[in-house]
Amino acid sequence: MQLYGPVHTRLSNYCRSVAGNRSDAEDLLHDTLLAAYEQFEKIESPDRFAGYVFAIASNLFKKHLRRKKFTGNYKEKEALLLEDLGLDPELYTELAVVMHKMEQLPALQREALILFHIGDLPLEEIRNIQGGSLSAVKQRIKRGRERLMQLLTGPQRKVVTLIF
Amino acid sequence: MDEKQKIDNYFERVRQNPPLMDIEKVHQIITEAKVEVKVEKGRRNFLRFTIMTTIFAIIISTFLFWPKAPEEISNSKSQRTNSNPEISGQILNSNPEISGQIPKAILQTADSLPLSEQKETTIKEDENATFFNDEVKGEIIETKRTINQFVPVGFVLSNESHKNLSKFEIDLFDTPDFDILRNDYSLWLSIKSLDNKELALGEYIFSPLNPDKRPPMSFSGAYIYPEDSILKITDGKLWIDSIFSELCISYELTFEDDVTIKMMYNSSIGSKNENSLERISNNEQEPMYPEQILDSTIFIELTREELETLGFKINNDAIELSFLNNMFTSYLDSTLTFGVIFEDVPSQKGADTVPSKINFQAEQLLISNDTFNLGHSNGEVIPMLVTDEKGGRMVKISIPEPELKLLFSKRFEKDIKTLLPVKMKKNTFGNIPQEDIVYWFLPTDEFFNRLPQNISKELFGEYEYITAEDKSTFEKPECKYFDECSNTLDVSNFKVFPNPASTKATVSFTLNEDIVGRISLVDLAGRERQVLHPQTGLAKGSHSVDVDISNTPEGIYLIALYSDKGVQVQRFIVAR
Numbered sequence: 001m002q003l004y005g006p007v008h009t010r011l012s013n014y015c016r017s018v019a020g021n022r023s024d025a026e027d028l029l030h031d032t033l034l035a036a037y038e039q040f041e042k043i044e045s046p047d048r049f050a051g052y053v054f055a056i057a058s059n060l061f062k063k064h065l066r067r068k069k070f071t072g073n074y075k076e077k078e079a080l081l082l083e084d085l086g087l088d089p090e091l092y093t094e095l096a097v098v099m100h101k102m103e104q105l106p107a108l109q110r111e112a113l114i115l116f117h118i119g120d121l122p123l124e125e126i127r128n129i130q131g132g133s134l135s136a137v138k139q140r141i142k143r144g145r146e147r148l149m150q151l152l153t154g155p156q157r158k159v160v161t162l163i164f
Numbered sequence: 165m166d167e168k169q170k171i172d173n174y175f176e177r178v179r180q181n182p183p184l185m186d187i188e189k190v191h192q193i194i195t196e197a198k199v200e201v202k203v204e205k206g207r208r209n210f211l212r213f214t215i216m217t218t219i220f221a222i223i224i225s226t227f228l229f230w231p232k233a234p235e236e237i238s239n240s241k242s243q244r245t246n247s248n249p250e251i252s253g254q255i256l257n258s259n260p261e262i263s264g265q266i267p268k269a270i271l272q273t274a275d276s277l278p279l280s281e282q283k284e285t286t287i288k289e290d291e292n293a294t295f296f297n298d299e300v301k302g303e304i305i306e307t308k309r310t311i312n313q314f315v316p317v318g319f320v321l322s323n324e325s326h327k328n329l330s331k332f333e334i335d336l337f338d339t340p341d342f343d344i345l346r347n348d349y350s351l352w353l354s355i356k357s358l359d360n361k362e363l364a365l366g367e368y369i370f371s372p373l374n375p376d377k378r379p380p381m382s383f384s385g386a387y388i389y390p391e392d393s394i395l396k397i398t399d400g401k402l403w404i405d406s407i408f409s410e411l412c413i414s415y416e417l418t419f420e421d422d423v424t425i426k427m428m429y430n431s432s433i434g435s436k437n438e439n440s441l442e443r444i445s446n447n448e449q450e451p452m453y454p455e456q457i458l459d460s461t462i463f464i465e466l467t468r469e470e471l472e473t474l475g476f477k478i479n480n481d482a483i484e485l486s487f488l489n490n491m492f493t494s495y496l497d498s499t500l501t502f503g504v505i506f507e508d509v510p511s512q513k514g515a516d517t518v519p520s521k522i523n524f525q526a527e528q529l530l531i532s533n534d535t536f537n538l539g540h541s542n543g544e545v546i547p548m549l550v551t552d553e554k555g556g557r558m559v560k561i562s563i564p565e566p567e568l569k570l571l572f573s574k575r576f577e578k579d580i581k582t583l584l585p586v587k588m589k590k591n592t593f594g595n596i597p598q599e600d601i602v603y604w605f606l607p608t609d610e611f612f613n614r615l616p617q618n619i620s621k622e623l624f625g626e627y628e629y630i631t632a633e634d635k636s637t638f639e640k641p642e643c644k645y646f647d648e649c650s651n652t653l654d655v656s657n658f659k660v661f662p663n664p665a666s667t668k669a670t671v672s673f674t675l676n677e678d679i680v681g682r683i684s685l686v687d688l689a690g691r692e693r694q695v696l697h698p699q700t701g702l703a704k705g706s707h708s709v710d711v712d713i714s715n716t717p718e719g720i721y722l723i724a725l726y727s728d729k730g731v732q733v734q735r736f737i738v739a740r
Contacts (some may be wrong), residue, residue, distance in 0.1 A: 009191065012183040026184050033190060037197045098174035117175035142460065145171065152167040 003049040032057040051125030101151040109144035182398030332391035463587035487546045549604035555688035662738035667714040681727030
């Protein structure tokens with residue numbers, strides 16, 4: 001628990017960012033905790049605990065996604081990510097637009113951005129989770145941001161959801 | 165606020181979200197997990213112990229009963245009977261490890277054990293056979309196989325007292341064309357008498373193999389033996405009831421990590437006690453009738469040129485079809501991957517695209533109603549489903565229902581069951597597709613404009629016939645494309661709703677006369693896949709039957725009401 005405490009909020013926000021609705025996010029967090037506990041002895045170094053639990057969460061998410069769990073509609077997702085912040089309507093709408101554009105990013109870029117900006121993970125840990133080289137991870141984050149900017153500056157688009 | 169700020173602001177705000185659960189709850193989860201892990205470890209240790217003991221026992225048995233070459237055995241025999249006392253003494257007294265020979269006593273045991281006795285070691289008395297009467301020779305044979313390695317196994321049961329069927333040999337084996345992609349698993353069951361006369365042979369398709377969806381597996385079906393005995397599979401149990409009422413054989417198949425086949429055999433001749441009757445009567449409600457095959461669904465088959473007229477084109481080794489003002493381009497490549505590329509700026513065609521592949525299996529493209537804000541016309545050819553020719557779903561494109569209705573041709577005002585199937589035969593475009601693929605199109609005006617005239621005319625003729633309130637005013641068309649057209653039962657208001665459905669559906673209909681019938685799910689090849697409502701008497705009047713389809717794989721099916729007076733079918737989609 002000593003190791004887990006500092007990671008809790010970040011992991012929780014990661015689950016919020018990837019899951020489709022609140023109950024899926026809670027399920028993902030719950031499953032991650034159980035898996036992390038069961039495999040605890042496999043951790044090589046306590047320093048890498050954060051990367052380890054995020055890797056579990058990421059793998060569980062992908063696994064469940066294949067089983068079509070963790071999909072939600074746009075409104076559910078919006079409520080999940082922005083519900084507890086007490087935002088004024090204007091700011092809420094603005095953030096919802098960014099959230100929507102995030103959903104349009106290719107999966108790897110989106111995950112890299114979430115792990116880096118919301119999970120606060122170092123690049124090396126993201127590389128461990130996603131695979132590839134360190135420079136590939138940097139590229140994903142850079143291109144993800146660029147793409148997000150592009151999507152935000154472009155003309156008003158249509159709402160399209162792809163479920164994988 | 166510039167875009168960069170907006171993005172940073174977004175991440176910052178999401179980071180500020182409170183945790184989904186407080187730390188006490190985490191404590192609680194971990195504490196519960198600790199208890200479970202302890203129990204699990206105990207189980208694991210026990211398992212390890214069992215495995216080690218079994219391996220040890222196998223090694224010892226192998227050493228003891230390893231068959232020797234005939235010459236060697238006969239040499240050993242001659243050594244035991246004819247050799248001089250010195251040599252004989254060596255056999256008896258020497259250390260087997262040093263001499264490499266097997267002690268005499270063991271040789272005699274292995275040599276004299278009849279093959280039949282060795283077989284019987286796998287048969288044990290059925291401790292639960294008391295539900296049959298006291299005269300019953302109840303036996304259980306049990307075996308386990310991992311489903312992926314399911315290999316031919318044979319069982320022999322003997323019932324010397326029964327003159328008609330003295331012995332059975334039952335083979336269960338998997339089919340070589342096992343196809344995990346379709347989530348189907350075929351099991352062949354062959355029952356033979358010992359004089360090699362085949363009593364029953366049938367293929368049973370278990371769906372899906374997907375480990376996420378088992379246990380429990382449920383399947384249903386029926387088979388009539390050549391000798392009028394009945395075999396039925398229902399709720400994971402396979403029952404075989406012979407015409408000889410005094411003879412009952414039942415198999416239980418349960419699917420967990422392993423396949424367990426439990427076979428019980430009863431030969432209660434002449435007298436049956438209450439328990440056995442009860443056991444049998446419990447299953448009287450289960451379906452017991454011959455399998456019926458419908459004519460398979462006929463698809464619109466087009467040549468390459470006609471498909472090109474419809475909008476298909478080949479591009480970079482993939483068959484492409486654009487729809488909804490070219491916003492979406494579906495493609496099917498040579499690896500049988502179906503994908504959709506959507507362009508979010510239609511005015512800048514070709515630029516700024518986000519290619520996204522959608523896998524063939526149970527995936528879908530969901531198009532939100534916002535997409536239609538830009539306006540559209542009926543000038544569209546829109547595929548809604550792509551399936552194999554049995555109707556197994558590969559990919560689905562979802563459009564919100566109000567928009568969907570707007571896209572329908574004015575002449576097709578009914579619901580989604582009027583999707584029109586166009587079959588693209590294997591290798592139509594060079595070496596693509598690699599198997600027959602069926603595109604299910606929305607009935608839009610543009611679709612009919614692009615179809616060959618004669619086919620359009622036939623389609624409209626059939627559609628008008630099946631949707632007519634009073635069919636007597638119509639001349640019955642040839643019934644090529646709509647399965648409903650070939651209905652022969654006098655039923656009105658035959659409806660299935662919701663359609664598409666995910667877990668449950670209701671079938672309602674009004675009968676104009678009394679019938680005996682059942683409701684089944686039939687695939688597009690015409691094969692009865694699942695009995696939804698068992699055969700029963702249905703009186704004249706309105707009926708409504710709830711059916712459970714939660715274990716049915718996604719796909720396009722027909723709901724069929726089979727009866728002694730004819731059949732009524734309707735297309736039905738299972739989608740989740």
